[in-house]
Amino acid sequence: MPKPTFLNLPEAKRRRIVDLAVEEFAAHAYREASLTRIVRRAGIAKGSIYQYFADKFDLYMYVLQLAADRKLQYIGEALARLGPDPDFFETLAVSVEASIRLAREEPRLLELSANLLREPEDFRARVMGHFGHVAEATFQQWVSRAFARGQLDPNLPVEAAAYVVWTITTALGQDLASGRVTVDEAPGFYREVLKILEHGLRPRERPAP
Amino acid sequence: MPKPTFLNLPEAKRRRIVDLAVEEFAAHAYREASLTRIVRRAGIAKGSIYQYFADKFDLYMYVLQLAADRKLQYIGEALARLGPDPDFFETLAVSVEASIRLAREEPRLLELSANLLREPEDFRARVMGHFGHVAEATFQQWVSRAFARGQLDPNLPVEAAAYVVWTITTALGQDLASGRVTVDEAPGFYREVLKILEHGLRPRERPAP
């Protein structure tokens, strides 16, 4: 977390630093991201960044936290507009749609968090240790609820079903960030993809083998 | 590709170098992998590695090619044991099962190729330029055949269906390499996962909406 000095800074300067840090960590993996480059572009001295943050990792965690907060808030608002006790697949569709909207508005934030998934395993573990596994836990809760309410076919192994859904929704972030799927085609395409998941996972008349 | 000097080397020395290079590129992303570390562990001089390969990228491409050859051969043999004109989902199951077996026998090779998927987009493009997109092209062919033979539900958008299958099978490599799925649980777990895909994508009596 930033040192008090950083929080005392005029907002414009603070924003400039944060924006450039986001850009740097969005464009490069953690190891390749360069503090020297950030301070140079921000027009501040090398030493100054160490008055604001303990070290490179501290700065990284700060901007990552910002991105996570933003995304959580975004999805939270979208879900709030849904009624109480919403359907699993509706929940999914709304979160995915919100994520795509966020990706359109703040592509750097998306790239930033997508990059985390590409980091070496030990680094990810270190980061996740500071965060909780919020997303994973929430998702598991959704799955349990869906299963209990008969929105997931009880004839299918629920862990495997959860794996499929989680993997697909996670791939969305990666593919959006890397440009393999554009933000323009994403909504329609992902609606189709989610329809397929729903088609395969919802209970049907004739039970599964 | 290696210089002639490398190919003239006694096989033991060649193997030692290749093994250590595989290990290095399996343990670290391209940028983090260190030639200095490889030569130190191999007990050869820094200059020697440049008598064998043009540069770091050349060495990388060489070991990557080895890994790809190995995997292609492995899957090819498994598929050959299938009859002619095999079913799409059977083909999938057999390839996945072969990949898991390979992962068990040669975990470093798996990590090596899994790491490629985590590289920055420009680097991946550079690598893929030297290779062809063999895997992607083959998979697309499988999908087309499956669709033509009525093994994929014609009521579903085929691109989205292909995306789901491709994403899931790709995730297998990542999750195996990172240890999120162990080689012991992988066969059973992935059989379930593939069953779910088949259950959702095969044509059924009642047509999809």
Add this chain to the structure above:
DNA sequence: ATACAATATGACCAGACGGTCATGTGACCG
């Protein structure tokens, strides 16, 4: 004007990296 604290600075450090090259070694051949 003075004193004191908060903030800013950039030269500097040690370490790592990929890559080079002049020099050395040794095996084979006439």
Add this chain to the structure above:
DNA sequence: CGGTCACATGACCGTCTGGTCATATTGTAT
């Protein structure tokens, strides 16, 4: 013995990195 050629070597180069710290500047309250 001498010559030739493939191969081996490691000191060295330029460049970059995260991080430090003594010093200078600024702001503020008296």
